[in-house]
Amino acid sequence: MRIKKYSFLLLALLAISFKSFSQDTTQYIVANRKNSLAQQNKPYVILISADGFRYDFAKRYNAQNLLRLGSEGISTPYMMPSYPSVTFPNHYAIVSGLYPSHSGLVNNTYYDRARKDKYLMSNKAKVADSSWYGGAPLWVRAEQQNMLSASFYWVASEAAIQGVRPTYYYIYNEKIDMHNRIAAVVNWLKLPPSQRPHLITFYLPQVDHAAHLNGPESPEAEKEVHFVDSAVNELQKVVKTTRLKNVNFVFVSDHGMTKVDNKNPIGIPAAIDTSKFVISGDGILVELYAKNKGDIQATYNELKKEAKDYDVYLKSNVPARLHYGTADDWHNHIGDILLIPRAPKVFNLWNNKKINPGWHGYDPTVVPDMRASFTAWGPAFKKHLVVTPFENVSVFNLISEILGLKHTDKIDGTNQLANKVLIKKASKKK
Structure with missing residues (x-):
């Protein structure tokens, strides 16, 4: 049996999730968009993902800020990722409400029989090609309903799905330091109401990188857990300086990590x-x-x-x-x-x-180390509540409820989580 050498070289690129394949640090802005008057009165959601942040990392490594924020708001023993428990399918499941098999983004790399071609997360042209993605992410729903959105990285945010990108977005790279990433979020929230995004996605790759290279129980992984903990704390503290009263935070991970x-x-x-x-x-x-x-x-x-x-x-x-x-x-x-x-x-x-x-990617119902993290806090959420574990596709429903976004097409997430954790009529608060 012989396997072509180039196949190994391509697959080797997938060893670390969501690596940097571009150094374009430009902020892209889609012109001539504004929040409708009705949407200007809606809450705000900052959706934060820490790649590879296993369900138990906060407690294992004493991530004090995340533990405190979770105890003040919503926490859960774990969130169940979709199968396979890898980066691209699960980030897209969180924002689309669809299992990978239903969105079409079934793996970090996969073969499309009709195209006779492969999707590769290492190929920036394919990542930015909307025809590879089914469903509609939260930012597409928001923009279609005249609510502005912004992305400081998220899977598929660079693609014009249904012809729509976030109003404000960046091409993924790891050149921009954390201080400037946080500053960009705050600057978005300081824009005039007609220009201010109500949905912001924010992606942190550090834990995944360290845990892949050194193992999930390594000092390097612990160091990056503390880095993420500090970054999230700094973000929520600086957001307070905007004096906006209805900013909500949802902290998730796409999957866990195990030693192989x-x-x-x-x-x-x-x-x-x-x-x-x-x-x-x-x-x-x-x-x-x-x-x-x-x-x-x-x-x-x-x-x-x-x-x-x-x-x-x-x-x-x-x-x-x-x-x-x-x-x-x-x-x-x-x-x-x-x-x-x-x-x-x-x-x-x-x-x-x-x-x-x-590594990650195993069946999360069989390998507990694949389980992901979830914490949420802000005025839309109940206080001091621990909820039973749930599937990550329901984060889509949760954020839709907070922002008052409508959808009529079939999704896999349910409103069960939102009904448990949200203060009634939170999406209508001013």
Whole structure:
């Protein structure tokens, strides 16, 4: 069996989530937009994501500010990410209310049969191409309803989905320091009411980077947890200087992180004939896309015989809890055969390249370390409330309720979380 070398090089780029592939520090502003008079009276939401901030990191590493803010507002033992528990699908699930299989963004990299092409999070042109994304993120809903939005990074915020980008946005890079990122948010909130964004997304990659490279229980990961804790505290303190009375904060992560057996990875199974399948995925989920449907069953049967330390599924028999099988594949983006390693095992797709000790992507119902964080505070929220765990797609409903955004199309999130944590009629407060 031979796998083309270039495939490994592409997949190697996925080892660390949401890496910097651009150094464009320009703030982009879509001209000639204004909040309607009705929207000017709505609350504000700052949605913060700390990539890879595992559900227990705040307590494990004594993130004092996040613990305090959570105790004053809303907290939960954990938030359940969607499968696969990786960066791009889960960031998009949070803002679209759709499972990855339903939005079409099924992995950080995946193959589109109709295009005969791959989506790669490392390819800036594809990341900015709206045709790869189904559904509508919160900022699209807001802008369509004459409410301005802003993004200091978020998955898909650079793409004109349904022809719409946030009014204010940046192309992802890691050159802008935290002080200037926070200053940009405050400057947005100091704009006149007609120009002021009511939805702001804010992304922090530091914990994910450190935990991948050094492991989730490393001093480096602990250091970045404290950095994020400090940055969030500084952000909420500086926002207070705007004297706006109805600013709400929602702090989330996309997934958790676990230590893997990177010394004894699983090799690519001999049963895979690369002339018959397109291979996509990473060390936690390998997907095979058949060039000829007649080759699927025989290869599946051989893989089942060969499998050790991993499970093999046809798309038609993937466990229903993953929402990743035939019935859920709304965009035909899921592979015909899926190989899923059993934690702490990972596949070696890099031909003996060094494998990082920290990984995510496993089924979060089986591997608790995949669970994500959630904390919220502000005038829209009840005080001192701990809620039972929930799926991340319901964050979409929560923010929609706060901002009074309407939607009629099918989503996977529910209003159960919003009904528990919001003060009644919070979205109508002035």
